[in-house]
Amino acid sequence: MKIQKAKQLTTAHNQLFLEADPAKELVAAYVKRGTVLEAIIDEKLVGVLVLLPTRPATLEIVNLVVLAEYRGQGIAQQLIQEALSQAKAGQYQTVEVGTGSTGVEQLYLYQKCGFRMTHIDRDFFVRHYPEPIIENGLVLRDMVRLAQDI
Template identity: 30%
Template sequence: MEIRQIEKNKKKYLDLLLLADEQESMIDQYLEKGQLFIMTKEQEEQAAAVAVVTWESSCTAELKNLAVAKEWQRKGLGKAMVEYLCQHFAKAGAREMIVGTGDSPLTIPFYEACGFIRSHIKENFFTENYDHPIWEEGVQLIHMIYLKKNLLAIPGNIR
């Protein structure tokens, strides 16, 4: 698998982006200003995984979207993408990577397995910002749970 950044025609990857964030208008709020990365099998066009990261300050990068195609899930691709992004943004000067997600048994354990720890909560984020209720594993998502990972110890961090 190889990971590369995509600068143009980012909406081409909308189907995958929607797996992680099911409302297109929310994706539109970060896709253009964010950096889009895709993971593909060598030489192939079709992405097995995508991720979007924004700079929230000069030292904080936020993972806004991460999705692995259904047929590729639970094979280590998501974790490999997160490791790549942490190294990439550490080298670019980030002190920390943050990520916000619903209080879901599908995502929190994944980010914890990637070395993130819980940080803070944005109350009622899903009910106030989405035009329809979002359900995962039979549970309605209400609050946004933020997790963070310290990047200072990553070799090559310029800070």
């Protein structure tokens, strides 16, 4: 597997972005301002991660997704590790991430990678998304914020 900065975004990239975040306008806005890392296996795009500078010395992972058939193989962890390496090389001090409170697998993944919960943004998904998001059979309302100092 190869992880690299995306040079050109394709339809495959956009499909993956929207799998993780259904708000097309939000995705378009942060992808323009961020750095896209891509995971490639046998010339196939299998995962993406978007890093966005949010404050001085802070980067945020705003989108992370791996194709369903490639999940459970450590690809997301490798994308996160590459994001942390790039943040460190860029002299950032903190990497943050926000994820849905109903996403048990995502919460486990980020904590496994060294992130710690910092706070809950109550009703984030209700305020920012016009349609309800259902995850694990529950209406997604709150965002869990996590961070890692590097």
